Amino acid sequence: MPLTNGDVGTSGPQLAPGNEILDHKSALKFLKDDYKHRDGLDVKTLLDSKTNGGLTYGDFLVLPGYIGFPASEVALDTRVTKRITLKTPLLSSPMDTVTEHSMAIHMALLGGLGVVHHNCSPEDQAEMVRKVKRFENGFILDPVVLSPSTTVSEAKQLKEKWGFGGFPVTENGTLRSKLIGMITTRDIQFHPTPSDPVTSVMSTDLVTAPSGTTLVEANAVLSKSKKGKLPIVDSSHNLISLLSRSDLMKNLYYPLASKLPHSKQLICAAAIGTRPEDKDRLQKLADAGLDIVVLDSSQGNSIFQIEMIKYIKEKYPELDVIGGNVVTVPQAANLIAAGVDGLRIGMGSGSACITQEVMAVGRPQATAVYNVSSFAANFGVPCIADGGVQNVGHIVKGLALGASTVMMGGLLAGTTESPGKYFMGREGQLVKTYRGMGSIDAMEDKRAGSSAQSAVKSDAGKARYFSEGDRLLVAQGVSGSVLDKGPVTKFVPYLLAGLQHSLQDIGMKGLTALREGVRNGEVRFELRTVSAQAEGNVHGLHSFDKKLYS
Numbered sequence: 001m002p003l004t005n006g007d008v009g010t011s012g013p014q015l016a017p018g019n020e021i022l023d024h025k026s027a028l029k030f031l032k033d034d035y036k037h038r039d040g041l042d043v044k045t046l047l048d049s050k051t052n053g054g055l056t057y058g059d060f061l062v063l064p065g066y067i068g069f070p071a072s073e074v075a076l077d078t079r080v081t082k083r084i085t086l087k088t089p090l091l092s093s094p095m096d097t098v099t100e101h102s103m104a105i106h107m108a109l110l111g112g113l114g115v116v117h118h119n120c121s122p123e124d125q126a127e128m129v130r131k132v133k134r135f136e137n138g139f140i141l142d143p144v145v146l147s148p149s150t151t152v153s154e155a156k157q158l159k160e161k162w163g164f165g166g167f168p169v170t171e172n173g174t175l176r177s178k179l180i181g182m183i184t185t186r187d188i189q190f191h192p193t194p195s196d197p198v199t200s201v202m203s204t205d206l207v208t209a210p211s212g213t214t215l216v217e218a219n220a221v222l223s224k225s226k227k228g229k230l231p232i233v234d235s236s237h238n239l240i241s242l243l244s245r246s247d248l249m250k251n252l253y254y255p256l257a258s259k260l261p262h263s264k265q266l267i268c269a270a271a272i273g274t275r276p277e278d279k280d281r282l283q284k285l286a287d288a289g290l291d292i293v294v295l296d297s298s299q300g301n302s303i304f305q306i307e308m309i310k311y312i313k314e315k316y317p318e319l320d321v322i323g324g325n326v327v328t329v330p331q332a333a334n335l336i337a338a339g340v341d342g343l344r345i346g347m348g349s350g351s352a353c354i355t356q357e358v359m360a361v362g363r364p365q366a367t368a369v370y371n372v373s374s375f376a377a378n379f380g381v382p383c384i385a386d387g388g389v390q391n392v393g394h395i396v397k398g399l400a401l402g403a404s405t406v407m408m409g410g411l412l413a414g415t416t417e418s419p420g421k422y423f424m425g426r427e428g429q430l431v432k433t434y435r436g437m438g439s440i441d442a443m444e445d446k447r448a449g450s451s452a453q454s455a456v457k458s459d460a461g462k463a464r465y466f467s468e469g470d471r472l473l474v475a476q477g478v479s480g481s482v483l484d485k486g487p488v489t490k491f492v493p494y495l496l497a498g499l500q501h502s503l504q505d506i507g508m509k510g511l512t513a514l515r516e517g518v519r520n521g522e523v524r525f526e527l528r529t530v531s532a533q534a535e536g537n538v539h540g541l542h543s544f545d546k547k548l549y550s
Contacts, residue, residue: 039063040524043401047370054364056349057394058533063524065507065517074500075510078404079382080113081292081320081341084267087111087256088496089399089511091384093350093409094118094271094296097420097434101128105135106417106488108266111256111496115294115407116270122281125270126288132268133289134162140242141263146183146198147173153194155183164246166229169202170239179231179239182206208233211240215264218243265289269322271296274304279311292320298347298355300324301331309338325386327363329375336379344407345372346387351410353387366401373402392498399499399511400518410434414482415491422484431481494548 022030040063047055078089088111092099096119099107104114116128134140144158146169159165165185170177181202191201207225209218211234222230222243230243258267269292270285272278282293293312295305300323312321323335324344332343346369348355348362355362365388373383385398386407398406413420413434420433485491506523508514517523528536538546 038524040526042521043370043518043523043525046525046527047367047401049367052527055366056364057366057388057390057397058528059364059366060397060528061526061536062396062400062502062506063526064505065523067504067507069504069509071497071500071504073509074503075512076111076496076499078511080384080405081322081382082380083320083341084292086113086258086267086405088492089403089405089499090395090492090495091115091269091405091407092412093386093407094294095409095413095435096120097432098409098413098418100419101131102417102419103412103415103488104128104132104268105266107492108132108258108268109254110488110492111254111258112492113258113267113269113292113405115292116268118271118273118281118296122284125281126284129268129270129285129288129290131163133265135266140244143168143175143239143242145170145173145175145239147171148180148197148199149173150198151194152188152191152196152198152201155188155198156194159185159188164244166244167198168229168231168239168242169198176234176238176240178237179206179208179233180204182227182229182231184228206231208237209243210234215243260291267291269294273297274302274308278308282312282316286316286319290319292322292342294322294344295324298325299331299361300326300344301328301334306334306338309335309340313339322384324384326372327368329371332372332376332381336376336381340381342382342384342404343372343376344384344386345369345403346385346407349387351388351390366397369398369403370401373404377402392495392502395495395499396502396506400506400514400523402515402518404511410482412485412488412491414485416487423481425481425483430484432484434480434482 046052046060076089077085077087079085080091090107090110090112092103092107092112092114094115094117096117099114099117101116104116107114114132116125116132118125144162144167146155146158146167148169148171150169150173155165155167158167165183165188167183168179169181169183170179172178181199181204183198183202187201187203188198207221207227208231209221211232213221213232218230218232222245228245230245231239232241232243234240259265260267268290270290271294272281272285274295274297285293293316295308297305305323309321309323312319320341321339322342322344323338323340325346326332326335326343327345327347335343346365348357348359349365349368365385369383369385376383382404383402384405384407385401385403387409389395389398389406389408389411391411395406412418414432418432418434422430422432425431503510503514506514506517508517508523514523
């Protein structure tokens with residue numbers, strides 16, 4: 001008697017009437033040899049503008065692959081310029097409510113890169129670059145040195161300025177003069193007489209290492225010592241350089257840190273405009289130790305930027321130059337021909353940007369990233385997907401479409417390290433100010449020059465949108481606020497963990513494998529209808545809490 005509600009055997013309805021049922025062990029062979037239909041679309045079909053129009057990150061999904069490895073094995077190292085490689089593909093945007101020295105330091109410590117904004121005086125921007133370069137070193141080749149006549153009060157002021165309190169004291173107050181002592185925070189913190197010279201409180205029982213000591217050897221000496229600093233001296237006891245115990249600890253806590261291989265200093269990038277006076281700004285930044293200069297313009301395909309690229313490559317060959325912004329292949333070709341080491345892709349896709357709405361110019365970000373990065377790859381020029389990033393998934397999609405790195409503005413604006421101001425929102429939530437560089441607030445900011453009059457002419461907002469000579473300012477951005485996200489040291493690791501798990505789902509063990517899989521058609525995509533987008537988000541709940549990480 002057949003069981004019609006249980007095991008029907010062969011007497012029930014068939015899944016494929018008329019077709020032979022194959023042995024399940026032959027499924028993989030059948031897929032390879034006989035099953036001609038492939039799931040999803042290859043990247044060229046997906047990003048065919050004639051068929052699908054311009055796409056944003058929300059318009060498609062990446063199809064899953066095979067998981068044969070843990071997420072922790074996914075490699076995220078990538079190039080940001082032709083010469084410089086990062087261990088993580090995340091950059092912070094050069095916006096005055098996103099990246100100053102604190103953000104740049106922490107992004108570098110976490111393996112990415114922060115681009116210091118230029119909506120400030122050249123001196124202030126150079127000081128921010130200097131703070132990044134001094135934050136973590138191997139051998140500190142230009143330490144702050146005190147003279148015997150320096151007072152305790154002056155030493156305290158230097159501590160406030162630089163954020164650290166350990167200073168060598170030499171006979172002449174300069175590098176390469178005889179070392180006579182060391183001052184630490186403990187020496188001056190509670191000293192009752194601020195006018196006393198530092199020689200009255202400095203430590204003279206010093207542990208030193210001779211010139212020629214390798215970084216590994218110096219680290220070994222310092223790790224055994226109870227001292228905070230290790231002076232490196234020559235045969236005449238003249239100070240040559242310095243090593244810091246705090247840097248040893250940072251190496252333990254931040255193994256992915258973006259550092260130069262020779263000096264072990266953090267890599268620092270900063271933005272400038274393309275006006276003649278920006279050449280003077282660049283000189284100050286180069287003197288402060290800048291590694292990468294980012295030419296900041298909403299429309300990078302201009303004679304001003306091309307001439308600036310050529311000028312920088314000739315005068316500062318040690319600097320890497322990132323050009324942009326661009327969204328089309330002809331734009332990119334002009335900047336590549338001029339000599340850029342990297343490109344920023346995006347126009348009007350940022351959360352606080354209204355360029356596409358007001359100017360009717362721009363391009364949907366996914367389409368822009370794919371087309372420009374595909375062209376730039378022929379010349380070995382890495383590309384930055386700049387704008388339109390609202391979550392981990394958008395980061396994955398930007399990288400899958402060919403970008404080497406992803407730049408974030410609004411996504412990082414609510415973190416502790418961003419320079420925006422905190423205040424309480426209307427619903428009692430802690431929020432932080434955030435504004436586009438094309439907003440009226442940014443274009444009227446008075447910090448950019450040494451005086452109010454010069455600031456009006458030279459601020460970064462006007463320069464970025466070619467509005468310096470305009471009597472009436474036309475906004476291409478808005479001012480607003482974003483929810484508090486806590487410290488970058490927690491938020492960025494969440495982004496990186498999410499990125500690793502996403503690549504694991506796709507079946508790719510690294511960004512290089514991801515790009516190759518997209519190129520050869522192994523990685524597949526699917527367009528999303530409006531209904532599909534709704535289905536892919538939270539739906540059908542009366543209420544919910546969206547906690548992203550713990």
